[in-house]
Amino acid sequence: MVEDASRGTPDIRVLIADDSAVAREMLKHVLESEAGIRVVGMAASGPEALDLIARLKPDLVTMDLVMPGMNGLEATQRIMARHPTPILFVSSFFGRAGSYSRQDALAAGALDVVEKPTPMPDATWLVAAGLLARKVKSLAQVTVVTHIQGVSVPDPRPRVSSSPRVAAEVVAIGASTGGPRVLGELLSMLPANYRPAVLVIQHMAEGVMTGLVGWLQQQSKLPCKVAEDGDYLQPGRVLIAPALAHLTVAAGGRVHLGGSDPVKGCLPSIDVAFMALARVYGHRAAGVLLTGMGSDGAAGLLAIRQAGGVTLAQDEASCAVFGMPRAAIELGAVQHVLAPADLGRGLLALHPRAR
Amino acid sequence: MRRLEARAMPGLTAHVLPIFLRDTAARLVTLREAVVRRDANVAHRVAHTLHGSAATVGAESMVRVCADIIREVRAEAFGRCDVHIGKLDADLESIRRAAEGI
Numbered sequence: 001m002v003e004d005a006s007r008g009t010p011d012i013r014v015l016i017a018d019d020s021a022v023a024r025e026m027l028k029h030v031l032e033s034e035a036g037i038r039v040v041g042m043a044a045s046g047p048e049a050l051d052l053i054a055r056l057k058p059d060l061v062t063m064d065l066v067m068p069g070m071n072g073l074e075a076t077q078r079i080m081a082r083h084p085t086p087i088l089f090v091s092s093f094f095g096r097a098g099s100y101s102r103q104d105a106l107a108a109g110a111l112d113v114v115e116k117p118t119p120m121p122d123a124t125w126l127v128a129a130g131l132l133a134r135k136v137k138s139l140a141q142v143t144v145v146t147h148i149q150g151v152s153v154p155d156p157r158p159r160v161s162s163s164p165r166v167a168a169e170v171v172a173i174g175a176s177t178g179g180p181r182v183l184g185e186l187l188s189m190l191p192a193n194y195r196p197a198v199l200v201i202q203h204m205a206e207g208v209m210t211g212l213v214g215w216l217q218q219q220s221k222l223p224c225k226v227a228e229d230g231d232y233l234q235p236g237r238v239l240i241a242p243a244l245a246h247l248t249v250a251a252g253g254r255v256h257l258g259g260s261d262p263v264k265g266c267l268p269s270i271d272v273a274f275m276a277l278a279r280v281y282g283h284r285a286a287g288v289l290l291t292g293m294g295s296d297g298a299a300g301l302l303a304i305r306q307a308g309g310v311t312l313a314q315d316e317a318s319c320a321v322f323g324m325p326r327a328a329i330e331l332g333a334v335q336h337v338l339a340p341a342d343l344g345r346g347l348l349a350l351h352p353r354a355r
Numbered sequence: 356m357r358r359l360e361a362r363a364m365p366g367l368t369a370h371v372l373p374i375f376l377r378d379t380a381a382r383l384v385t386l387r388e389a390v391v392r393r394d395a396n397v398a399h400r401v402a403h404t405l406h407g408s409a410a411t412v413g414a415e416s417m418v419r420v421c422a423d424i425i426r427e428v429r430a431e432a433f434g435r436c437d438v439h440i441g442k443l444d445a446d447l448e449s450i451r452r453a454a455e456g457i
Contacts, residue, residue: 021378022408025371066403092407118410 011038012140015056017049017075018042018064018090023116027062027090027132030117034133046070046078053083060140063110065091065100073100073108080109084144088135089113102208103215106180111139111320113208142177142293142321168310168350169284170233170253171196172277174270174300176203176292178320180212182340183290187220187238189344194222195351196286197233197253199241199277201270203292206243213240231255241268248276266296270324274300283308286350288343289334291319295327302333312336312346368412372454375412379405379447383440386424390436398428398436405443417446 014031016039018024028039041056043049045067053061061079065072076087087110093100102113114135117128175183179202190198204212209226217224220238225231227239233253241247245257246268263269270289274297277285287304289297291314305311313325313334328334338346382401389398402424409417424439 020404020408022371022375022411023404025374026367026411029367029370066400068400093403116407 009036011036012060012137013038013040013056013058014136014140015040015049015052015058015061016042017044017046017061017067017072019044019067020064023064026117030129030132031062031136033129034137037133037136046072046075049075050078050082053079053085057083058085060086060088060136062088062090062136064116065089065093065105073104076105076108076110080144084109086111086139086142086144088139090116090132092116092118101211101215103180103211106178107184107215109144109181111142111144111177144320168196168286170199170249170277170281171286171288171347171350172199172201172274172304173288173290174201174274174292174297174324175290176266176294176296176321176324178291179203180215182314182318182343184216184219185340186288186344186347187216187222187224189341190220190222190347191351192221193236195235196347197235198222198238199227199233199247199249199273200238201241201247201268201273201297203266203268203270203296204243209240209243216240227255227257229255229257241273243268246272248272249280250276251280253280264294264296266294269300270297271300275303278303278307278309281307281309285309286311286347288312288314288347289325289328290314290343291321292324293321294323297324298327298331298333301328302331305333305335310335310346310350312338312343314343315339371412372450375408376447376451376454379408379443382408383443383447387440390428390433390440393431393433395428395431398433399425402428412450414446414450417443417450420446 014037016024016027024042031037031039040058041052043052047070063072063076072089079085089105089110092115105113112135114132117125117132183200213224213226222236222238224238224240226242227247231239233249244267246259248256250256263272274287285304286309287301289301301311311334313328315337316322318339319325336346382405386398386401389401402421406418406421409421420439420442424436427435
């Protein structure tokens with residue numbers, strides 16, 4: 001397929017990695033049926049994918065999970081360490097009993113996971129195929145960073161001297177694309193006696209949320225659960241906003257779930273949660289905004305700062321997408337822009353005993 | 356197959372089917388050898404790939420049989436896999452004959 005130079009917009013160049021020749025051809029057919037996408041190579045294994053990525057430099061890789069020799073997760077880790085490229089898992093194997101979870105894919109460095117479309121004699125196939133093409137188009141625009149494998153890279157910058165020194169009663173963390181991995185890192189740094197209540201708002205599809213919470217629990221010494229209406233923010237507990245409702249907090253820390261209309265296209269909205277915390281907790285709230293597209297959370301983080309609370313944002317170099325943190329910085333909402341390890345140290349500084 | 360061709364993306368079946376026939380024949384050989392060797396890892400992976408390929412072309416009977424094989428391999432009941440692989444061979448032959456009529 002030849003690019004149409006007259007259109008002016010280059011095609012998105014995709015590499016397909018799948019050990020099934022049938023799946024490769026099906027995916028190629030699906031993707032190239034969409035204007036603006038061109039398949040530049042196909043790999044039948046992880047090592048072949050690594051080789052082709054180095055030579056072809058695609059805009060995005062679709063990755064299967066089950067492949068001989070090197071599975072998709074290991075291939076993803078190596079790709080992100082050597083030739084960081086947006087990776088979209090296309091597999092029906094995630095989430096099955098005894099298999100890997102979607103969070104494993106995100107932790108390895110992939111941006112998202114979709115079911116492999118299966119041609120069926122009804123419209124669902126066309127919906128799935130359309131979703132795949134749209135995901136490819138949106139994720140190919142994401143700037144990804146090198147993931148160092150198995151090495152703790154010391155931060156050459158001096159320790160953050162301006163890290164927060166005031167205690168917070170509640171710490172709220174908002175995240176979107178690329179968020180789970182950083183969330184895992186931050187939660188793993190918090191001790192079992194961490195005093196502030198922790199609230200997490202991660203943009204994620206409904207079906208994946210339970211798996212995310214389970215995975216975060218494995219990283220965290222603090223108990224983690226999906227927030228329910230009527231829950232209370234409690235010291236040393238992590239509540240994660242569920243997928244299909246906005247989360248607000250009333251006086252006393254009582255959680256309320258409600259509203260199904262997206263705000264800025266987001267449900268749950270980080271802005272909605274952050275603004276509620278600013279109203280109820282004022283200077284006793286701290287807000288952290290992590291990687292993600294768009295601007296959700298920027299206005300909410302500003303509300304926390306204006307209420308006297310501490311505000312942190314993830315730095316550009318470590319973000320999968322520097323959209324939300326950038327929007328917050330440009331709004332004047334952010335006091336400290338930090339890499340994940342320093343964000344973790346910043347959260348520790350909010351713990352009363354750290355003063 | 357014709358219904359699938361009509362309702363799925365036009366040209367998809369015609370494009371993928373020859374690859375499916377060729378690829379599946381080769382993988383059935385690999386699967387049989389893995390079962391004889393009692394190599395659960397290879398047998399499971401090949402059966403999984405066949406399962407996906409069969410689903411792609413709408414070969415529902417093969418999808419069910421592959422699921423049976425995956426189950427037997429997980430239970431290390433390799434003795435029961437032979438019958439299932441025989442069914443896959445027969446289904447593949449049926450698809451090959453049907454493809455000649457599309």
